Amino acid sequence: MELVIIAAAIMLGLGALGAAIGMGLLGGKLLEGTARQPELGPMLQGKMFLLAGLIDAVPIIGVGIAMYLIFVVAPSVGA
Amino acid sequence: MAGENPASTTEYIQHHLQNLVYGNHPDTGWSFAHSAQEAAEMGFMAIHVDSMAWSIGLGVIFCTAFRFAALRATTGVPTGLLNFVELIIEFIDGSVKDSFHGSNKMVAPLALTIFVWIFMMNLMDLLPVDLVPSILGTVGVHFQKIVPSTDPNITMGMALGVFILMLYYSIKIKGTGFIKELTMHPFNHWAFIPINLFMETVGLLAKPFSLGLRLFGNMYAGEMIFILIAMMFAAGAGTGLVAGGLHAQLFGEHTSALFWLVIFVLVVGVCWMNLKGKISTGKTVLLSAIFMTLGGGVFALGGGLMQWSWAVFHILVITLQAFIFMVLTVVYLSMAHEEH
Numbered sequence: 482m483e484l485v486i487i488a489a490a491i492m493l494g495l496g497a498l499g500a501a502i503g504m505g506l507l508g509g510k511l512l513e514g515t516a517r518q519p520e521l522g523p524m525l526q527g528k529m530f531l532l533a534g535l536i537d538a539v540p541i542i543g544v545g546i547a548m549y550l551i552f553v554v555a556p557s558v559g560a
Numbered sequence: 561m562a563g564e565n566p567a568s569t570t571e572y573i574q575h576h577l578q579n580l581v582y583g584n585h586p587d588t589g590w591s592f593a594h595s596a597q598e599a600a601e602m603g604f605m606a607i608h609v610d611s612m613a614w615s616i617g618l619g620v621i622f623c624t625a626f627r628f629a630a631l632r633a634t635t636g637v638p639t640g641l642l643n644f645v646e647l648i649i650e651f652i653d654g655s656v657k658d659s660f661h662g663s664n665k666m667v668a669p670l671a672l673t674i675f676v677w678i679f680m681m682n683l684m685d686l687l688p689v690d691l692v693p694s695i696l697g698t699v700g701v702h703f704q705k706i707v708p709s710t711d712p713n714i715t716m717g718m719a720l721g722v723f724i725l726m727l728y729y730s731i732k733i734k735g736t737g738f739i740k741e742l743t744m745h746p747f748n749h750w751a752f753i754p755i756n757l758f759m760e761t762v763g764l765l766a767k768p769f770s771l772g773l774r775l776f777g778n779m780y781a782g783e784m785i786f787i788l789i790a791m792m793f794a795a796g797a798g799t800g801l802v803a804g805g806l807h808a809q810l811f812g813e814h815t816s817a818l819f820w821l822v823i824f825v826l827v828v829g830v831c832w833m834n835l836k837g838k839i840s841t842g843k844t845v846l847l848s849a850i851f852m853t854l855g856g857g858v859f860a861l862g863g864g865l866m867q868w869s870w871a872v873f874h875i876l877v878i879t880l881q882a883f884i885f886m887v888l889t890v891v892y893l894s895m896a897h898e899e900h
Contacts, residue, residue, distance in 0.1 A: 531887055534880040538774040541877070545781025548788060556570050 485555040489547040496543035503536040569791055576689065576787050579608040579711060580703045594702065608711055615708035618680040626676075648676065652886070660890050662897030664729070667890060674718070675886040681709040682779060682878035686871050688824065689786045695821060709779040712772070719772030722889050726767070729896040737899060767892055771885065778881050782874050789866045826851045 511529045515522045574596065581599040583606025584590050592609075593599035599606065629645035638646050652675055656668045684707045693704040708714045730738045742760045743753045827848050834844040852861045 530880065531884060534884040535774075537877075537880070538778055538884075541781045542773070542777030545777055545784050548781070548784045552788060553570050553573050 482555050482558050485550050485558055489550040489555075492543045492547045492550075496540035500536055500540040504533065507532055507536065572791055573784075573787055575703070576693070576783075577705070578703045579705050580610040580701065581606050582609045583607065592702075608705075608713060610704050610706065611708045611711040611714050614684065614706055615677075615681055615714055618684075618708070619677055622673075622676050622680060648672070655883075655887060656890055659887060660894045660897075662733070662894060664893070664897065667893055670725075670893075671886050671890050674889055675882050678709060678718075678775065678885055679879065679882040681707065681714070682882060684708070685710075685779060685782055685786070685874060685878060688867065689783070689790050691821070691824060707779060707783055709775055710783045712776045715776040715779075716768075716772035718775075718885075719768040722771060722892065723768035726892050726896045729893060733897050734899055767888075771888055771892075775881050775885055778877055782870075782877060785870055786867060789863055789870065792863065823851055823854075 507529060511525055514525050578596050578599065581593040581602060582591070583593065583599070583602030585593070585598060585602050588598075593602060593606070625641065626645055629642050632642060633646075649672065652672045653668060656671050660667050687706060692706045696704050705711065730741075734741065742764075743756050745756055745760055746752075747756060830839070830844050830847045830851070833839050834841060839847075849861060852864050
């Protein structure tokens, strides 16, 4: 049971870590880009949201699987 | 509802993640499954009735609403529904023009259908998790999942449809060029044909797979968090008027779906009055809080607030995922139209 919880913790933590780095780079580059060329702002923002959704997908899938592990798999393994 | 012991919380989650399955069971013949095990025993030739019904129903609503608007379109200033439909169509038209560079009359309508349909399917996630299943439970329907996009069969089915269109247009537009693209692409030499074929096939198959899995994963995780919040706060039900509310006093341990429906209608009614400007926002919050406390007690009120805040965040996710599915479909089809 403990191993399942640890697996879920690693899943959540590393997923959040990767996504946070990605989001940070993405947001920083967006600000840089709009500071250089403000007229491209709306176009870049649209593309940023698309990429944010792509980055967001992997950790959120991880959250779903981790929740399933903690609340459904772990109790049945421990019992 | 769920109690304190882990077995029943597990049951509660699993009950919520079980579709209404109709299929040919080896013992009982063609019938609805009464448990997850029965559903598994039905094998491949079983159908998820709830996913099909909700997705097709939402598709019909989308088609009739947009047809209604299209028939009434004028050159004048649009109002109400017409305005809304025009807004969506202009938005989709703009995105398709940005990322599709071939000439094909089918891509923009396809993108519109995908965006609005997926958005509506995802929107079902914002209805309270227990509401529809428990109402249908009183009339004898045991399992109900009202969000079709939390069913991998639906999302992978849509991704498969996109994949078939990709293959069709690749072969139609490029002809033998498509075979050349698959065999000669990274390394342009005859000796590398097996390696090229392997790499390109993996790349090709990864597109529909990630498309379907991304939508499923996002909606599944969102639904899971709604279920967990509901479970966490329902654990205190049945312990007096303050914690359990009027509901616990009247019905004890048993959940009465109609009672929840009355509370839900009252709260929605108060919010509606606020939107129409009949009562002030302060009174709205107070009345909603009183109704919810009477209905389910303090725990249910806290749960309601948490559900609400997650739902607000989830609005971003459901729109973004519908948009991404649409844009990626257009981009993949655009790649199928490009000649090298």
